[in-house]
Amino acid sequence: MATPEHDHGKSSPAPSSSGSSAGDAKDGNGGGYNAGIAVFSYIIGGIIVWSLIGWGLDYLWGTRWIVLLGALLGAAGGFYLSHMHGLTRQGTPSGGNKAGRGPSQDGAQ
Known part of the structure; x- marks a missing residue:
């Protein structure tokens, strides 16, 4: 009985690590899809x-x-409603290029 638990413990981290990388890919590319479904x-x-x-x-x-x-x-x-919730805007995603929007806030030049 100790062997199946040990095998189950080994197989459990592998799917979660690949699941998190797949989840990260979905989070990065799924924003447009989710916004489209919300507008629809x-x-x-x-x-x-x-x-x-x-x-x-x-x-x-x-x-x-x-x-x-x-x-x-x-x-x-x-x-x-979808426009007021910001789902129909075509702007840069958060963390995008903000160059040209003013000086940096950290004081460096």
Whole structure:
């Protein structure tokens, strides 16, 4: 029984070390993907929610056009939210090149 525990202990560090390097690669390149998924979910979520609200108002008032207005309002609202959360900006990532933004803060010249 001591042998399986010992083998399990040896195999455990190897996947975690390769998992952390794979996780580091995902963290470095996954920011754009995660931001894209967030923008997509804001827009689709806005369309769904405001379309349902429009559909309910259409049902109550006997109209047929408020659902379309709700979908457009939801798409615009989703894009607005994603823009306000900074997901649609195309700037340098944090830690990027900040040369030309002023003198260094450490006093060195």
